[in-house]
Amino acid sequence: xxxxxxxxxxxxxxxxxxxxxxxxxxxxxxxxxxxxxxxxxxxxxxxxxxxxxxxxxxxxxxxxxxxxxxxxxxxxxxxxxxxxxxxxxxxxxxxxxxxxxxxxxxxxxxxxxxxxxxxxxxxxxxxxxxxxxxxxxxxxxxxxxxxxxxxxxxxxxxxxxxxxxxxxxxxxxxxxxxxxxxxxxxxxxxxxxxxxxxxxxxxxxxxxxxxxxxxxxxxxxxxxxxxxxxxxxxxxxxxxxxxxxxxxxxxxxxxxxxxxxxxxxxxxxxxxxxxxxxxxxxxx
Numbered sequence: 001x002x003x004x005x006x007x008x009x010x011x012x013x014x015x016x017x018x019x020x021x022x023x024x025x026x027x028x029x030x031x032x033x034x035x036x037x038x039x040x041x042x043x044x045x046x047x048x049x050x051x052x053x054x055x056x057x058x059x060x061x062x063x064x065x066x067x068x069x070x071x072x073x074x075x076x077x078x079x080x081x082x083x084x085x086x087x088x089x090x091x092x093x094x095x096x097x098x099x100x101x102x103x104x105x106x107x108x109x110x111x112x113x114x115x116x117x118x119x120x121x122x123x124x125x126x127x128x129x130x131x132x133x134x135x136x137x138x139x140x141x142x143x144x145x146x147x148x149x150x151x152x153x154x155x156x157x158x159x160x161x162x163x164x165x166x167x168x169x170x171x172x173x174x175x176x177x178x179x180x181x182x183x184x185x186x187x188x189x190x191x192x193x194x195x196x197x198x199x200x201x202x203x204x205x206x207x208x209x210x211x212x213x214x215x216x217x218x219x220x221x222x223x224x225x226x227x228x229x230x231x232x233x234x235x236x237x238x239x240x241x242x243x244x245x246x247x248x249x250x251x252x253x254x255x256x257x258x259x260x261x262x263x264x265x266x267x268x269x270x271x272x273x274x275x276x277x278x279x280x281x282x283x284x
Contacts, residue, residue, distance in 0.1 A: 003249035005235060005257030011247075012231035015068035020105060024073055027098050029091060031055055031075040034066040035109050043241035044071040044111035046095035046131070048088060048124025050207055051147065051179075054079050057207040058121070061230055068234045069242070071111045073099040083123065085149035089130035092118055096137060113137065115241040119233060121145060121206050125166075126153035126180065133159055140164060140240045142233055145203035147180040154181060157188040163251065164189055165236045167229055170197035170261045170271070179203060183263065183271035194236070194253045195268055197261040198228045228259060 017036035024031035032055050036042065047062060049055060055062070055076045062072045073095035078088040100113045117140040120128035125146030132138040133156050142165040146153060157164075166189070168182025180203070186195040205222035206229055235250035249255045253264040263271055 002254040002256050002262075003252035005232070005255050005260060006247065006249055008228070008231045008235065008257045008260070010231075011068070011234040012227040014064060015234070017067050017069055019063050019066045020109075021063075022104070024075065024095065024098065027102065029075055029094055029098065030077055031073065031095065032062070033099070033104070034062045034072040034074070035104055036066055036069050036071070038105065038108045039069055040108075040110050041112040041115070042069060042071050042110065043115040043117070043237060044073070044096070044099045045117045045119050045237065045241075046092040046099065046128075047072050047074040048092050048118070048120030048127045048131075049074070049076075049079070050122030050124055050203075051083065052079065052081065053122070053207050057209060060208050061226060064230045065233065065237070068238065070234070070237055071099055071104070071109070085123065085127055086130065086151065088123070089127040092120070092124075092127060092131040093135060100137075115139065117141060117237060117241055119144070119237075122147040122179065122203055123149060125182075129153035129156050129160060129185070132162065138162060140237070142236060143167070143182070143185065144206055144229055144233075145180070145201070146182050146185055147203065154185050154188055157185050158190055160189060161191040163192040163240055165194045165196065165232070165250075167196050167198065167201070167232060168271075169202060170199075170263070181272060183268055184274060186263075187268050187272045187274070192251070192253075194251060194255070195263045195271075196232050197263060197271075198225055198232075199259045199261070201225045201229070232260065
């Protein structure tokens with residue numbers, strides 16, 4: 001019998017901690033820091049935005065993570081039309097170093113160097129994978145509707161032996177306009193991986209786009225999807241980084257949850273449009 005994604009509706013709501021916001025720019029790297037108001041040995045993540053997005057487009061999500069006791073550093077770099085994906089991956093790694101290595105708040109907030117992960121959306125989801133390869137500091141990656149990046153994150157996943165979570169379309173998802181192949185990324189993942197497919201979810205709906213961007217067709221922000229993915233992220237990160245057994249089901253590849261489909265094995269292969277192969281080259 002499959003595990004359940006316990007308390008997903010609760011985790012999708014604001015957590016118990018008051019949240020502090022800070023400027024990552026004082027370290028020389030543009031961006032923002034979100035932390036709970038206090039806490040020692042906290043889990044911490046670097047967060048990567050999507051193409052043509054900024055950190056402010058994820059304000060609610062990043063505050064949400066911090067409200068559940070997860071510190072976040074989000075670089076506001078590579079926001080232009082032709083971003084450097086490898087450079088963005090380097091900025092994510094630098095953000096992690098800052099998060100674990102500098103004094104936060106009034107000295108009553110600390111992040112454990114053994115509890116670090118990287119989360120990203122779209123372009124940031126692909127860059128998160130690149131940043132984690134051969135990086136002993138990174139304990140997990142969560143990639144939300146990852147897009148294609150160069151070098152290929154799908155190929156890089158073959159050498160990623162840490163646990164991961166990929167959020168993407170379900171078996172019946174329409175990938176015609178999808179800028180990546182999340183299922184293939186998950187299928188190639190060398191370590192333990194879970195693949196979650198929220199109902200009616202897609203890559204454009206996760207960022208918190210304002211009215212102007214929606215009118216211009218640069219986003220279509222879906223609050224229900226955002227809340228579901230926030231809950232999935234909190235449960236997964238607390239289970240893996242903070243070793244919280246309450247949310248152990250979030251590491252089960254076949255766990256069931258309201259409005260969330262989990263794909264593994266043959267179903268994941270079908271969604272990816274391939275079977276696992278050992279070829280040394282792939283277009284994506």
